[in-house]
Amino acid sequence: MRSGAVASRSATVAAAQRSIALGSKSFAAASRLFDRETRERAWLLYAWCRACDDIADGQNHGGDLTRVTDPQARLAEITAKTETALAGEVVGDPPFDALRIVAAETNMPRRFARDLIAGFALDAEDWRPRSEGDLYRYCYHVAGVVGCMMAVVMGVSPDDDATLDRACDLGMAFQLANIARDIEEDDRGGRCYLPVEWLVEMDFPPGQHMKPPFRKRLAVLSRRLADRAAAFEESARHGAPALPFRSAWAVLSAAAIYGAIGQKVAERGEHAWDHRVTTSTGEKVRFILRGLIEARTRVVRYPPTERPATLWQRPR
Known part of the structure; x- marks a missing residue:
């Protein structure tokens, strides 16, 4: 067109x-x-x-x-x-x-689209996260807010902050898994989303985190990203009872599919970037079937709980 x-x-x-x-x-x-x-x-x-x-x-x-x-x-x-x-x-x-x-x-809400564009603005400014909090702020702008937008698409009221928080958590989980998977690709493109404080902690020479001698140290950080992604994903699942059945099925299936990417990156350790991590068609089918079961039992499986205070607090 x-x-x-x-x-x-x-x-x-x-x-x-x-x-x-x-x-x-x-x-x-x-x-x-x-x-x-x-x-x-x-x-x-x-x-x-x-x-x-x-x-x-x-x-x-x-x-x-x-x-x-x-x-x-x-x-x-x-x-x-x-x-x-x-x-x-x-x-x-x-x-x-x-x-x-x-x-x-x-x-x-128009603010959601503008929040996403603010994430592109960070990249346009060649921005880098210094702290873990900075990393979460970036993840919100490029993915967490998309979770909020998707929730509205599924019928969630723009005023339902509790459900939007859980939707945001799922976007955060997706982005953290993406960052772990794409460290090498981002490096080739001149970007790095690993917080400076993490790089200093692991004693990486500036700009050298992808070099072969440092892969074991990098694997520590990729597992950390995967663990953070898993925590956001678990929180997100407790928003499923607020969704219609088919929407809950889609969300829980997508959570499992992307959760598997983060887990694979962590499991592969220093070899995580030898080949791009993906999920196979068979794995997707299995996660979709599991999502069906979880969606049918979501009210019992994911009872109302307090959202962990340690997770990112979505801007209001």
């Missing part, structure tokens, strides 16, 4: 479906578990998130990270098109019109 064209909702949904099929097999598989209305809205939201990420990083539906020479111009493009979409105006660019549609249909 050419940029500048005004597309129907069905055409925009179809383009969004193609985007998720190309960009994330895990999310595409989990999204199939939603009812039709929620599924289409999830695709629309994904298409916008994917396009913003691709513009910011010079990618095509993910792929290899590249060093862009005009990050501020890219950020300005993302911001302008997003604000046009949030204003309810036709953008003429399918992923941004996808946001226009899903935001209008769900009464999506």
Whole structure:
């Protein structure tokens, strides 16, 4: 679909479906578990998130990270098109019109989209986390807030802070697992999301954390990331009883699929970056079946509990 064209909702949904099929097999598989209305809205939201990420990083539906020479111009493009979409105006660019549609249909708070763009702004400024708290702040902006947006897509009220906190936790878990898996890829792209304090603690020479002599030390930090991801994932699961059955099934399945990525990174130790960590089709099927059982028993399996105070506190 050419940029500048005004597309129907069905055409925009179809383009969004193609985007998720190309960009994330895990999310595409989990999204199939939603009812039709929620599924289409999830695709629309994904298409916008994917396009913003691709513009910011010079990618095509993910792929290899590249060093862009005009990050501020890219950020300005993302911001302008997003604000046009949030204003309810036709953008003429399918992923941004996808946001226009899903935001209008769900009464999506505008601050969520702006919080995500703030994460792209951090990357555009060549920002690096100094502390674990800084790492969590970044994870919120690039993934935790997407969890909040997905919850709204599933019918959660924008005022239901308790459920939105759990949804945010799942996004945080996904991003921490991604960071652990992608340390080598990020390094090639000139980025590092390991907190400076962690690197100092492990006595890494500046910029040398991917060098072979330091892989055992790096494995310690990747396991730490996986452990943090698991804690956020466990908290997120206690939000499942607030969701409709099919949405809970999708969420619990996705949690297991991404949780497995973090676990595999930790288990592989210093060899975690020899080959990209993925989950097989068979594993996805197994996690989806397990998610079905958990969704059916979610009220008993995940009773109301206090969210751990040590986890990230979502901005209000």
